[in-house]
Amino acid sequence: MAFTTTATIKSFGGSLLKLTHESKVLKCQMALNLYIPPTESKKIPVLWHLSGLTCTADNATEKGFFQYWAAKYGIAIVFPDTSPRGSNHPGEHDSWDFGSAAGFYLNATAEPWSENYNMESYVIDELPKALYAAYPELDSTNEAIQGHSMGGHGALSLFFKYPGKFKTASGFAPIANPINCPWGQKAFGGYLKTKEEWASHDSTELFKAYKGPKVDLFITVGLSDDFLARELHIDNFIAAAKELGREDEVTVEKLEGYDHSFFYVSSVAEKHISHAAKHLGVL
Structure with a gap:
């Protein structure tokens, strides 16, 4: 898969690349951003950042201040x-919390969304393979994942599913129990053919079923x-960790005054970023 570079922007000593490519699993052209830090390392650890509802690849790079810390720690x-984008299914562009900019990082099973709303396969398989082939300096064996809101749901759920x-996952105000919130119910009810499928995409339910080794997850x-109360249900995620006797594997910081x-x-x-850096071996 060939990438087209539409812009190269100097940022904190590194380069922010604006890329486009044709996706087979999504059946459309996709845009993404890639930040490569200033480093002499021949293999650069990789952090995936999944954005939230209404966002494109640009929101986090323009507003999140991530490049500064990525440059400091030497993380791509x-x-x-x-x-x-632009599939034009009926209703795809009618609301901000379903369809365009609201893929929920799953593979749809209900029609017509199953034709191309396959963000799980895109993020886990197609896009990584293409990036690591095109940019061999990226270390495909040293990855972490984080996300904001809907992206926090994506980061935590994909961490458990794969x-x-x-190496670790973190969430900025993640939708941590989507089967129990309006955003998640709308998305899962539209994208998934049966309600029995919902739990397999829910971070709290996936944590309950997790039998793997000790983890170190971080949530703010x-x-x-x-x-917080209506959509995120982070306390349900914490309760699941406690029920499993794994509360020491989840750090949650609740911050006064922040929205x-x-x-x-x-x-x-x-x-x-420092949480990821610890697990990626660059601290």
Whole structure:
């Protein structure tokens, strides 16, 4: 798969590459951003950042302040888009929390979404293979994943669904129990053919079923987040960890006064990047 570089932007000594390519699993052209830090390392660890509802690949790079910390720790960051673009299925562009920019990082099973809403396969398989072939300096064996809101759901759920792929995961105000919130119910009800499939994409349910080795997950959330009680259900995720006797494997920081916005995300970016850096071996 060939990438087209539409812009190269100098940022904190490294380079932010704006890329496009044709995706077979999504059946459309996709845009993404890749930050390569200033480093002499021949193999650069990789952090995947999954964005939230309404976002493109640009929001986090322009507002999240991630490049500064990635440059400091010598980590490359991949910023994929949040859904296929322009498929024009009925209703695809009608609401901000379903369809365009709201792919929920799963493979749809219900028609017509199953034709191309395959963000799970895109993020886990197609895009990594293409990037590591095109940029051999990226270390495919040393990856972590993080995400904001819907992207936090994606980061945590994919971490559990593909054990061993990522060294760690973290969430900025993640949708941690989507089967029990309006955003998740709308998405899963639309993308998935049966309700029995829902739990296999829910971070809290996946954690309950997890039998693997000890993990070290990190979550932050603002206590002034308007979505905290209704949509995020982070306490359900914490309760699942306690039921499993694995509460020491999840660190949750609840931050007074912070909301759900990029003002919050940029304020805690260093916490998440340093968490990833610890597991990627660059601290």
